[in-house]
Amino acid sequence: MLFTGLSGAGKSTIARAVAARLLEQGDLVSVLDGDEVRQVLSAGLGFDAEDRARNVARIAWVAAEIARVGGTAIAAPIAPFAAGRAQARRRAEAAGARFLLVHVATPLAVCEARDRKGLYAAAREGRLPDFTGVSSPYEAPLDADVTVDAAVAAVDEAADAVVAALAAVRR
Ligand SMILES: Nc1ncnc2c1ncn2[C@@H]1O[C@H](COP(=O)(O)OS(=O)(=O)O)[C@@H](OP(=O)(O)O)[C@H]1O
Ligand SMILES: Nc1ncnc2c1ncn2[C@@H]1O[C@H](COP(=O)(O)OP(=O)(O)O)[C@@H](O)[C@H]1O
Incomplete structure (x- = not known):
């Protein structure tokens, strides 16, 4: 995923909520969170x-390995480029896994207004180069399996939508 x-x-917030639900169902779940992967x-x-x-290619490789042995990998990087996401899908499918692309389509204005880490402010002031949505592109996916907008859906609602989409591809 x-x-x-x-x-x-x-x-990250929605990915963790989804992971908790899947763990309750008995899935073997590994969360590859963007920030942790970077460290x-x-x-x-x-x-x-x-x-x-x-x-993104490294994350896709690890996720495909987890899936190959029967686990559910949940990765949550920005993954701004369509090519990298498509490669992740191909890798997962080559490993015999089902793949789910979840677009967390919260508008830039909402992310920027929250600016929990002050990164948007730093990017606008030119102190942080190549910042996604400000000085580096984000290619919105045209092939998302499920789209959630955290400006509209509460965490639980978003997680429910993702779990339902996963159940549909597992059928
Ligand atoms: N220039 C720039 N652009 C975007 N993000 C930046 C940047 N510098 C640091 N950060 C912090 O790194 C987190 C994004 O890393 P990712 O590995 O998810 O990005 S990517 O998939 O490789 O594009 C991202 O974490 P999230 O806020 O959790 O998405 C940022 O906190
Ligand atoms: N409906 C929602 N879904 C997800 N996060 C939400 C929602 N409403 C508010 N938030 C808050 O927005 C922030 C999102 O941060 P995070 O999950 O780390 O985003 P990302 O991993 O995309 O950078 C968190 O502080 C979270 O509590």
């Missing part, structure tokens, strides 16, 4: 297009 969306969109698996990578592609 690949979550994609802007910084602050709600990817370990992708330590040293930056935010230009090439490093973002490397980051």
